Amino acid sequence: AQSVSQHNHHVILSEAASLELGCNYSYGGTVNLFWYVQYPGQHLQLLLKYFSGDPLVKGIKGFEAEFIKSKFSFNLRKPSVQWSDTAEYFCAVSAGNNRKLIWGLGTSLAVNP
Amino acid sequence: EAGVTQSPTHLIKTRGQQATLRCSPISGHTSVYWYQQALGLGLQFLLWYDEGEERNRGNFPPRFSGRQFPNYSSELNVNALELEDSALYLCASSRETKMSETQYFGPGTRLLVL
Numbered sequence: 602a603q604s605v606s607q608h609n610h611h612v613i614l615s616e617a618a619s620l621e622l623g624c625n626y627s628y629g630g631t632v633n634l635f636w637y638v639q640y641p642g643q644h645l646q647l648l649l650k651y652f653s654g655d656p657l658v659k660g661i662k663g664f665e666a667e668f669i670k671s672k673f674s675f676n677l678r679k680p681s682v683q684w685s686d687t688a689e690y691f692c693a694v695s696a697g698n699n700r701k702l703i704w705g706l707g708t709s710l711a712v713n714p
Numbered sequence: 715e716a717g718v719t720q721s722p723t724h725l726i727k728t729r730g731q732q733a734t735l736r737c738s739p740i741s742g743h744t745s746v747y748w749y750q751q752a753l754g755l756g757l758q759f760l761l762w763y764d765e766g767e768e769r770n771r772g773n774f775p776p777r778f779s780g781r782q783f784p785n786y787s788s789e790l791n792v793n794a795l796e797l798e799d800s801a802l803y804l805c806a807s808s809r810e811t812k813m814s815e816t817q818y819f820g821p822g823t824r825l826l827v828l
Binding site: 635637644645646691693699703704706 | 756757759769804808816818820821822
């Protein structure tokens with residue numbers, strides 16, 4: 602069965618620190634990869650997505666992610682976090698022609714000012 | 715552009731009752747998806763509707779059902795409620811069924827089963 606794992610459940614950083622959140626998936630075929638974010642009191646919104654082409658994807662608010670097919674990974678990065686990045690981050694995958702999203706359990710990020 | 719809307723925001727039911735949750739997609743979106751976010755289990759895919767047809771179904775019992783109306787809005791029905799059905803139910807919508815389309819999420823309906 603397809604699955605998505607996010608390695609870090611809770612991350613605490615100070616402002617200006619660099620961020621990398623891990624995401625690995627299990628599926629051998631074509632995948633579409635997403636990172637969603639949920640800010641406190643708000644609903645899920647898309648940070649970035651990968652479908653094809655350049656494996657380094659840039660999203661909103663300075664986030665980027667790199668698809669490494671050989672490692673089945675799609676890690677999220679940001680060089681310098683801000684207090685406003687405090688949120689829950691979810692990695693999701695859809696496989697092949699199936700539109701359903703398979704989700705990781707999420708990573709709660711707290712950025713201290 | 716108005717986002718995905720869901721109603722009600724909160725719903726309290728007792729075991730054995732039925733719950734009906736509603737979702738209105740973004741204008742121009744024809745696909746609607748339902749997900750369950752239960753505590754400790756993360757987001758689980760429930761149902762996908764497109765053009766009025768059920769396209770895919772997650773690993774949930776038949777008492778979870780739904781439909782999509784001609785205006786592309788959707789209902790999720792949960793029959794014979796059980797305590798473990800307590801969760802946040804999220805609706806998402808997207809344009810067409812191309813793989814590149816993003817799913818946009820609503821605020822959710824929080825269902826509590828007592």
